[in-house]
Amino acid sequence: MTKVINPSVFKAEWRKLRRPTLFLGTMLASAGLTGLVTSLLFLLIDSPQGNSDRGNMISRDVLQLPSGLTIGFSNAAGLLGIVALCVFAAQTAQEYTYGTLRNLLVRQPRRIRLLLGKYVSMASFAIVMVILAAFISMSIAFALSGKAKVVTDAWITSDALQEVAKTFGNVLLSVIAFGTVGMILGLLLRSPISAISLGVIWLLIVENILIAVKSSLGKWMPGNLMSTIAVGGTDKISYIHSVSFVAIYLLVGAAIVATLFKRRDVSN
Amino acid sequence: MVGFLIAPGIFTHLLSVRGRAIVVGMSNLAVAVQDLSKKYGDMFAVSHANFEVPMGTVCGFVGPNGSGKTTTIRMLLGLISPTGGTGEILGHSIKHPERYLSSVGAMIEGPAFYPALTGKENLNVLATLGGYGTDHVQSLLERVGLGDRGGSKYKTYSLGMKQRLGIAASLLPNPKLLILDEPTNGLDPEGIQEIRDLLKSLAQEGTTVFVSSHLLSELELISQHLVMLRKGKVLFAGKIEDLFLAQQPFILVKTPNEIDLIKIQEIAVAAGHKSTIRSGVAHIEGPADWAAELNKAAFAAGITLSQLSPMLPSLEETFFEMTGDSE
Numbered sequence: 272m273t274k275v276i277n278p279s280v281f282k283a284e285w286r287k288l289r290r291p292t293l294f295l296g297t298m299l300a301s302a303g304l305t306g307l308v309t310s311l312l313f314l315l316i317d318s319p320q321g322n323s324d325r326g327n328m329i330s331r332d333v334l335q336l337p338s339g340l341t342i343g344f345s346n347a348a349g350l351l352g353i354v355a356l357c358v359f360a361a362q363t364a365q366e367y368t369y370g371t372l373r374n375l376l377v378r379q380p381r382r383i384r385l386l387l388g389k390y391v392s393m394a395s396f397a398i399v400m401v402i403l404a405a406f407i408s409m410s411i412a413f414a415l416s417g418k419a420k421v422v423t424d425a426w427i428t429s430d431a432l433q434e435v436a437k438t439f440g441n442v443l444l445s446v447i448a449f450g451t452v453g454m455i456l457g458l459l460l461r462s463p464i465s466a467i468s469l470g471v472i473w474l475l476i477v478e479n480i481l482i483a484v485k486s487s488l489g490k491w492m493p494g495n496l497m498s499t500i501a502v503g504g505t506d507k508i509s510y511i512h513s514v515s516f517v518a519i520y521l522l523v524g525a526a527i528v529a530t531l532f533k534r535r536d537v538s539n
Numbered sequence: 540m541v542g543f544l545i546a547p548g549i550f551t552h553l554l555s556v557r558g559r560a561i562v563v564g565m566s567n568l569a570v571a572v573q574d575l576s577k578k579y580g581d582m583f584a585v586s587h588a589n590f591e592v593p594m595g596t597v598c599g600f601v602g603p604n605g606s607g608k609t610t611t612i613r614m615l616l617g618l619i620s621p622t623g624g625t626g627e628i629l630g631h632s633i634k635h636p637e638r639y640l641s642s643v644g645a646m647i648e649g650p651a652f653y654p655a656l657t658g659k660e661n662l663n664v665l666a667t668l669g670g671y672g673t674d675h676v677q678s679l680l681e682r683v684g685l686g687d688r689g690g691s692k693y694k695t696y697s698l699g700m701k702q703r704l705g706i707a708a709s710l711l712p713n714p715k716l717l718i719l720d721e722p723t724n725g726l727d728p729e730g731i732q733e734i735r736d737l738l739k740s741l742a743q744e745g746t747t748v749f750v751s752s753h754l755l756s757e758l759e760l761i762s763q764h765l766v767m768l769r770k771g772k773v774l775f776a777g778k779i780e781d782l783f784l785a786q787q788p789f790i791l792v793k794t795p796n797e798i799d800l801i802k803i804q805e806i807a808v809a810a811g812h813k814s815t816i817r818s819g820v821a822h823i824e825g826p827a828d829w830a831a832e833l834n835k836a837a838f839a840a841g842i843t844l845s846q847l848s849p850m851l852p853s854l855e856e857t858f859f860e861m862t863g864d865s866e
Contacts, residue, residue: 287664
């Protein structure tokens with residue numbers, strides 16, 4: 272395994288990921304977004320305009336369930352995914368725009384190893400991001416439960432712990448899937464701005480327009496499916512369907528970009 | 540019995556293990572390419588290049604812009620795939636760069652680093668990636684004159700400092716072969732001399748240096764070998780003295796007045812030597828030992844010479860003559 276996923280590549284990539292502006296900036300953004308979504312969930316609990324995604328109402332009764340502790344966290348998954356997409360796309364495509372890919376390939380000529388090492392290190396970065404987001408979200412949930420008159424007895428049971436573990440896994444899977452899309456776009460377009468723009472415009476705008484026009488398309492749209500994974504499936508789209516199709520999309524995309532990356536001349 | 544093709548210049552030791560012949564090859568060539576080509580569409584960026592770079596030498600790689608130098612270097616480093624031909628680096632085929640790149644340092648087409656990281660952090664990234672450890676990063680920074688600026692962000696570096704960092708990065712693997720593409724770009728004269736001294740000292744330590752540069756006078760000072768490219772084709776590859784031997788020597792003559800200079804030209808032409816007058820100096824094609832004859836003939840004709848200099852063309856002049864470039 273260490274032959275395929277080279278520890279040197281992993282460590283070298285982390286030297287770039289841990290630079291303060293990137294690391295702290297990303298972590299602050301993730302914490303801020305998750306904190307905002309969770310805060311609104313509790314602070315707008317009695318608002319007639321709703322307290323959740325797209326004006327949905329999540330009642331006090333639902334929040335008092337063992338799963339209530341993590342609703343804010345899972346609701347923020349889409350935004351965390353967009354952050355991951357930006358980080359993965361920028362970290363990959365910048366190697367082309369800075370011309371640093373040639374340096375990397377001279378020091379690690381096994382291209383797939385380089386790619387996998389970068390991917391695994393960015394995935395580990397996403398894990399840190401999701402852990403922090405989960406901690407912030409649950410802390411805020413406890414802190415605001417009193418003000419929102421939400422009884423938290425069910426949040427400190429073994430069922431709640433299971434819900435936390437399940438939601439954490441689903442959100443992490445979703446965030447890494449978003450990040451993978453970012454990396455695929457970064458490798459295809461070789462420009463951070465193009466990759467991030469295309470990814471964000473597609474996931475936040477185009478998909479929503481398509482789904483608004485024809486709701487059945489939601490079952491096939493990658494962004495919608497990745498968000499569905501984060502919440503563990505919905506009434507309309509099952510968890511298994513989401514995971515299966517996201518896996519197919521990502522595997523096909525990864526196979527294409529890995530082939531291109533392995534064979535393409537590095538001439539910039 | 541297994542047959543082997545043994546490339547010229549390769550020391551080989553034949554061993555017999557269980558009745559099979561095995562060649563343990565130890566090349567004395569750092570670089571050897573045969574018919575190496577790269578074609579983009581209908582255009583050859585590099586066309587059937589053949590050259591060798593012996594171990595432990597400094598080899599200059601020269602050619603006008605767009606002659607295929609960088610494309611050749613990229614093929615040697617496994618960054619682009621050749622359309623045809625073969626090549627070996629340190630005895631390994633260029634089809635398997637993973638077998639030799641751990642012993643090769645390279646700076647290709649100028650330095651490229653992460654602007655938001657410091658010079659030292661940039662080197663740490665590459666040292667970690669190559670598995671060399673980061674212990675000697677500071678000493679490398681000092682070696683290229685960046686010892687006190689390693690903690691500054693790369694985006695604050697001048698062009699010369701970026702170039703020095705690129706050279707430091709190329710030295711990370713303690714390379715047997717150093718491939719540098721225009722390493723003196725952006726350096727001031729003092730910096731150029733420092734890099735020249737660095738390359739000389741590396742060569743003395745046994746590192747083979749393959750260096751492309753537009754500063755031909757610099758290459759002339761440090762190179763023992765030369766590969767000359769034009770429009771993707773190798774015009775010359777070999778020892779630099781062989782290149783000069785093939786060139787026509789000439790004699791520069793100056794007189795206090797132009798009438799005497801014309802007389803000198805007539806003497807030269809009468810003796811069968813071509814002569815031209817440029818900027819008040821007669822350029823007479825002829826060997827160094829004919830200068831004494833010319834001096835005698837001038838004295839006999841009552842002409843005073845203010846300069847009589849037997850010359851060999853410089854690398855720059857030779858280059859322009861061979862490439863047909865006059866810019």
